[in-house]
Amino acid sequence: MALLIKDNCINCDMCDPECPNEAISFGAEIYEIDPNLCTECVGHYDKPTCQAVCPINNCIIVDPDNVETEQQLIDKFATIHA
Template identity: 45%
Template sequence: MAMMITEECISCGACVSECPNNAISEGDFYYVINPDKCTECVGFFDEPQCVEVCPVDAIVLDPDHSESHDELLAKKRQLHGE
């Protein structure tokens, strides 16, 4: 699954620089994650780094974008040309 940012986001921006795929950007009301770029940090870290740094626990799994570990790894390879 890709991650998503909920309306609990306080727009602190802590998550932006942690994303190895540049999938996080400012939205109209709070930050958003592009599910086409989110790999849950598979291939980079053991845990999604955005979740680790979020001070208000506003980042959760996106139930609308379910992907297996292998699919996330393939997406990582596609995004980074590996």
């Protein structure tokens, strides 16, 4: 399950430096998360750090278009950091 930054993002830049997979970048108007790089911090932390530092409640959510099992996230982590 990759994460998704909703359009209520205020571009505070808190999430980008926290992402261990460098999945977050500034998009056309707001920050975006690359679902091919997002592992929801599986392999790094117990919880997604971007969600932890985001000052806007429910701004970063599970992306309904990119649902993955924990094993898929672990496999993606292994591939990214091979």
